[in-house]
Amino acid sequence: MASPPLIELRGISKRFGGVRALDDVSMSLAPAEIHCLAGENGSGKSTLIKVISGVYQPDGGEILIDGEVVDKLDPAASIARGVQVIYQDLSLFPTLTVVENLFLNTYLRERRRGVDWGRGRKMAKEVLERLDVSLDLDASVETLSAAGRQIVAIARAVLADARLIIMDEPTTALTGREVARMFRIVRDLQAQGIAILFVSHKMREMLEISERLTVFRNGSKVAEGPIAEFDERKITRAMTGRDLNTGRFAAPEVSPGTTPRLELRGVGIGKDVRDISLQILPGEVVGLSGRIGAGRTALAKAIFGLGQEVTGDILVDGKPYRPASVTEAIDAGIAYVPEDRLSEGLFLSRSIQDNAISAALDGYAPRLWIDRKRARDETRAMFDDMQISAPGPEVPVSTLSGGNQQRVVIGRWLMTDARVLILNGPTVGVDVGSKEQIHSIIHGLTRDKGLAVIMISDDLPELAANCNRVLAMADGRLTGELTGDALTEDALETALSAETEGEPA
């Protein structure tokens, strides 16, 4: 290689107490390279980012930038050398305008006291032109879509004279089309000489965008090379250290003529959702795809008794059902696992057991007090069923990994004798290994208990592999259905991009 690597790490180690977060890691990033960093939660990806951005000082090893050893890399030094990190939360200011979000960074670096709005505006305009995107400069960032915010964050990094932009899980909140647009921007940046380090756990994206791939497991680099040397299987294997069953879920035999577990007839919710009719049979897993805002979550919440202005008929096991509250929904056998389990689904500081019995508290407290023994026994059974890895049901949920937290949320509903389980983003933020186990648990439940499952997900491979059929939703309506052999990732992709065609991004 003629020019030295932009950044080179040699034998970097970092420990926290007794935990080795990074163990003798070496890697290098060439200028204008698109590099992907893969690994499960806790594999050391975040620590590595923080070492490169100067937040953490490594315990051992050296960091070279442009071929020179950098002694003490602190955040300011890292930024001065052109490293910009876009965290998952983007760190934007929601109430401020696009213009201001873009120029504040630069003015701060220039140590300005005054604010020159005219110049800031010009800078903002130029950088957006450079990225070849158009955004309303005077809109406040909170009014932008997730994709728009992502663009603001990228533009801000570019304005800061970035030579390397590190993006932490940048596509989590984006739909397929938006991801494609972001990739276009990333390639433009590359053409302008900016290197990108992607942190992701989505195989498809890694394979599509990156030139090189580095895989971490337990704080060590376990694989590295040009992307051509990898395929999904190989990446998964490197990340988890084992082969996963990626085969498709065999749909259970559903005998026609059985009463549907859940039936919707012409259901509408306010102005958001119109005229939804569907039937879900016992043991069926039905996927719901569509872009954010298509009404999927509104529909799920309405079935769970959280909807307003619900019209049409809902039937559970053939009986009319019109929930006015969550309590009624739970009594009718409906269970809902929300998108954001941290804020909507769990009491983080309480134990697994407290969380587990919370959805059916009345059942455990027939009189005034809680039947401790029953609660303990049933929680224990759920704990084992869901294969939760934790010291025991008495530890606080906040100490669990994302995958284990999700098992608690799902497991909790099984203790309520749920008949219809609605999963909204069942494996968001859950790593590959855990994901597969959660899927197989869900399938076990549909088989053994005749549970009907609605799975809402942006993860198309997840839908394609785990559902009997997938319904597409757009603008509050059902727009199509894929089933049997027609249900493939590609078909889903096509269906989704077709329905978003012509919409402003």
Next chain:
Amino acid sequence: MRLFHNADVLIALILVVAMVFIGLVNPAFWQMANLFSLLKANVVIGLMALGVLLVMISGGIDVSFPAFAVAGMYIVVRGMVEFEYDGVVIPFLFATVIGALLGLVNAGIIHKFNMIPLIVTLGTASVVRGLVLGGIGTSNVNINQMPDALIAFGRTDVLTLERANGTTFGLTAMILVYIAAALVIHLLLTRTMIGRSVYAYGADAEAAKRVGFNTGRTMIFVYCTAGALAGFAGLLHSSMIWLANPRDFVGLELDVIAAVVLGGASIFGGRGSVLGTVMGVFILVMIQNSLILMGIDTTWQRVVVGGMLIVAVAITALRDRRALV
């Protein structure tokens, strides 16, 4: 629709509608003498509101400023009486500095211990009020003891008009002080990085740290300015009413916070403007004023102010939540 995204336009509209309505109910509203007294009533509340605006943009709530105003006013007036000092500039400077120093205490505690501003300022308010009453005194300084220069300053008019019967009435010159302060705060907020850091901090404190704002400095700016404005306004108040009462300003925090919220500032931080606040103060004072003109008992005014606060908070909360989706 775009126009209504701008909160200031909406508030101006409410202001105009309220003025027209009040004028129809009570034509006396439009008399110059009433308008002048209305403007006069804006000054002290307005100065304090500018401070509270800063705190609210930064995402906090300040209930300590009435206590700081009392401290600035009472310590300085008692000091002037004690040392038989008669003047204007140095006393106001002192009152401002006392307020700023007390504000520094707020800023220090809030930043250092990462504590909720409401609780911190509740505490400092109580401590400061107690110290003033216990350490300085509990008796009023009445008009006969008040330093002459302060009274003379408070009586200055910028414009004098004559009624039909030959008596005169004037527009207080203090309104100029208020306008000047509003202009300075406006420029600080919109044209300086420290001003923008207040918005950034209120929008997302963590993100503000990450882009490199010195958030400790932001907190000092916010709470010292709020304290300084309160101290200054306290002394100005006493020079305008020729009385220094160490138990003054009780319950004023509600009026001022209501005015700032009416002016479109968000209780969640990151939003608010000087123009909106000035209009919010005007609306509040105008409604209180017209309640008096209509002969409604003062106790009922508390009901109205409390109700207005709740309605305004509900509306802004609704707006801010809608914007989050």
